[in-house]
């Protein structure tokens with residue numbers, strides 16, 4: 001882990017692979033993409049007229065020539081869409097807007113005038129599936145009997161489009177969305193401008209793929225539409241105004257509350273991705289027995305919330321940025337003295353959306369609403385060059401923005417966040433000339449982080465447990481470790497709960513009592529996301545679980561549930577758990593619990609361990625799986641369910657490979673056939689993954 005490359009960084013974007021459907025459609029207000037803040041929360045949208053779903057009308061009435069549609073799950077595609085829209089405006093004066101694919105109808109795409117252009121920025125999920133917000137569009141456009149308002153021939157002869165896809169080559173259906181939608185549009189006679197762009201997360205080159213694709217695309221578009229490039233001018237997307245007469249104590253000022261109800265101090269459900277429940281943490285403890293690494297077990301009480309969960313679901317934790325980084329950010333941007341000033345933010349264009357509720361303060365924005373600790377994009381650095389505090393810094397920013405090797409060396413390899421980057425480049429000078437709008441535009445809004453629930457809902461219906469390893473990575477050439485935002489926030493909450501004297505020993509100083517100090521006791525904002533990572537409905541089916549490290553989290557819940565079923569006299573099938581960690585004495589998660597469960601489940605339960613740092617050679621879960629080849633194969637023949645959870649980067653793939661090998665050897669069939677068999681297991685949900693990086 002000493003080496004840190006951009007692929008690691010990219011990999012750390014929230015990740016989960018496999019056959020699960022992550023966002024149960026229709027659960028969250030029927031809105032597909034999880035938008036966390038007020039922009040899509042009905043409570044803050046009072047008095048707004050109903051929005052049109054007619055894109056032709058929308059472009060017409062807002063005087064736009066270009067719409068950039070995005071299909072996005074975790075926000076990357078949405079971010080690229082905004083960047084394209086901004087670049088079109090600043091370089092070519094093209095009137096652009098960004099739109100969520102779920103917000104419009106498409107049956108009148110044929111009625112778009114010839115002079116307009118439609119851009120698509122599309123991520124791919126699952127088995128080559130669309131993001132939730134793109135499902136309807138995809139089904140429409142790639143459907144068998146697509147028909148439009150007018151019956152021209154070809155139907156979309158007037159449509160000019162541009163397409164970029166986001167994908168990951170380690171998935172079988174690489175960039176399937178952009179490929180299929182491009183095909184469908186071309187079949188309908190639409191004219192593509194430029195190449196179909198494809199960005200690859202796996203190689204860690206998403207950003208560079210995007211940059212390399214967009215320049216020729218703009219040239220082609222400028223030719224086609226007769227645009228002329230001008231000296232790029234920065235035009236703020238948001239207008240920031242001081243809220244006259246308001247102080248931070250005024251009741252209408254958002255100090256980090258996610259929506260109006262929270263602002264008003266009303267704790268009211270339904271709680272979901274737009275409205276977190278501020279849940280009491282009733283218990284917290286350390287699971288590792290080694291200095292320098294932490295793994296937290298926490299019990300989160302949902303009994304007062306009306307929330308419910310099922311074994312195998314995910315819980316989302318809404319983090320707060322550490323005080324140390326908040327201060328650094330405000331300091332380097334020259335906002336320290338204004339941190340508590342109240343501001344209002346409006347989009348400068350009616351099609352724009354402010355990503356968080358206002359009026360608010362700089363402090364609240366930086367602490368609660370923006371992702372300030374994340375990796376920095378090279379393009380963002382380039383856009384900040386004109387606002388540098390001195391000529392030297394300006395030249396440096398321009399160089400970093402245009403030279404990917406220097407950027408890698410000076411910024412990415414050191415894992416600097418934006419404020420650290422500005423400190424490094426600016427020396428003692430503050431960056432007071434950066435318009436605050438540029439910071440809002442260039443940084444993502446804060447995302448909740450997901451955790452696999454490690455308890456069984458059958459055993460503890462109103463208490464959710466999580467098992468979270470605290471992210472702290474040594475970076476060569478840096479004195480301070482790179483700390484994960486959420487897990488260190490949870491660690492600080494645990495320390496508060498235990499009145500730990502060395503509390504905040506890592507000096508990050510989180511504000512733990514929440515906006516307006518309303519988090520009484522030890523509390524954390526959460527919501528729950530349902531998953532398809534589930535035990536077989538018939539408990540007598542055998543199961544095989546592979547979960548090294550924190551990957552064991554959901555399996556703790558699974559085994560708890562099987563114990564309860566056993567105690568209730570149900571017929572419980574064979575239950576195999578492959579668990580791996582470094583050393584028995586250091587990071588063996590839940591050892592005593594497994595011993596208790598073994599007493600109940602007896603020969604129904606086997607825990608098979610792999611300790612990677614005890615012997616001369618590494619032993620991993622997949623090696624142990626191989627040792628049990630015969631039994632694994634027999635259980636699969638009895639229709640065992642196979643589950644993998646944990647590290648997506650290598651482990652999950654290697655387990656898949658080993659399983660193919662086992663099936664091939666045990667059944668005497670070619671590997672290709674065994675591979676097909678495993679694929680069919682995935683399709684029929686007999687092989688389920690819950691993996692992340």
Ligand SMILES: Cc1cc2nc3c(=O)[nH]c(=O)nc-3n(C[C@H](O)[C@H](O)[C@H](O)COP(=O)(O)OP(=O)(O)OC[C@H]3O[C@@H](n4cnc5c(N)ncnc54)[C@H](O)[C@@H]3O)c2cc1C
Pocket residue numbers: 009012013014015016314319373374375376414415416417449450451452453467468469470471472473482483484485486487488550553691692693
């Ligand atoms: C479905 C799902 C289930 C999950 N279940 C669990 C679970 O049960 N247990 C568990 O422990 N985790 C789980 N995770 C992972 C979890 O969601 C978080 O990603 C993880 O805890 C890190 O969050 P964080 O906020 O602490 O770190 P973040 O602040 O999000 O940082 C994550 C990592 O990104 C890198 N990074 C951060 N900032 C920078 C920078 N400026 N430059 C370069 N690199 C940077 C660092 O390596 C850091 O460790 C799950 C994820 C998913 C998607």
Ligand SMILES: NC(=O)c1ccc[n+]([C@@H]2O[C@H](COP(=O)([O-])OP(=O)(O)OC[C@H]3O[C@@H](n4cnc5c(N)ncnc54)[C@H](OP(=O)(O)O)[C@@H]3O)[C@@H](O)[C@H]2O)c1
Pocket residue numbers: 001008469470471472548549550551580581582587610611612613618620621622646647649650651652654693
């Ligand atoms: N790319 C990365 O740097 C990366 C990726 C995932 C997790 N992590 C970090 O690891 C820490 C702990 O996470 P965790 O508890 O989930 O896991 P962990 O403690 O890192 O790993 C659990 C066990 O899995 C082993 N393992 C490593 N690579 C494997 C592979 N390819 N196949 C099978 N097993 C493998 C580990 O062995 P060895 O460690 O001895 O090899 C260890 O025994 C976190 O801080 C996280 O940041 C880092």
Ligand SMILES: Cc1cc2nc3c(=O)[nH]c(=O)nc-3n(C[C@H](O)[C@H](O)[C@H](O)COP(=O)(O)O)c2cc1C
Pocket residue numbers: 014015016017018071072073074075076077078123124125126127128129131166167168169171172173174175176201
């Ligand atoms: C659970 C999951 C499944 C994915 N499935 C695919 C896939 O089948 N094909 C592919 O090319 N990329 C796949 N990807 C990669 C995403 O498309 C890529 O990470 C993208 O940047 C996500 O964009 P977003 O942040 O806008 O949602 C998957 C990513 C995740 C997390």
Ligand SMILES: *[C@@H]1O[C@H](CO)[C@@H](O)[C@H](O)[C@H]1NC(C)=O
Pocket residue numbers: 110111112149150152
């Ligand atoms: C399509 O039909 C609508 C009315 O439904 C009409 O207003 C429009 O001009 C037509 N467009 C084209 C391109 O034929």
Ligand SMILES: *[C@@H]1O[C@H](CO)[C@@H](O)[C@H](O)[C@H]1NC(C)=O
Pocket residue numbers: 267268269270305306
């Ligand atoms: C909880 O659920 C009950 C029964 O469905 C309902 O009457 C009540 O209003 C809900 N409370 C909250 C806080 O949502």
Ligand SMILES: *[C@@H]1O[C@H](CO)[C@@H](O)[C@H](O)[C@H]1NC(C)=O
Pocket residue numbers: 327328331332427428429
């Ligand atoms: C702000 O940054 C300067 C260095 O530029 C540093 O000397 C000062 O202590 C910082 N102030 C705070 C409050 O962090």
Ligand SMILES: *[C@@H]1O[C@H](CO)[C@@H](O)[C@H](O)[C@H]1NC(C)=O
Pocket residue numbers: 009010011012013014015017168169170171201202648649650653693
């Ligand atoms: C792409 O997939 C690979 C393998 O599953 C994984 O290493 C990596 O984390 C993924 N990249 C991202 C950023 O999602």
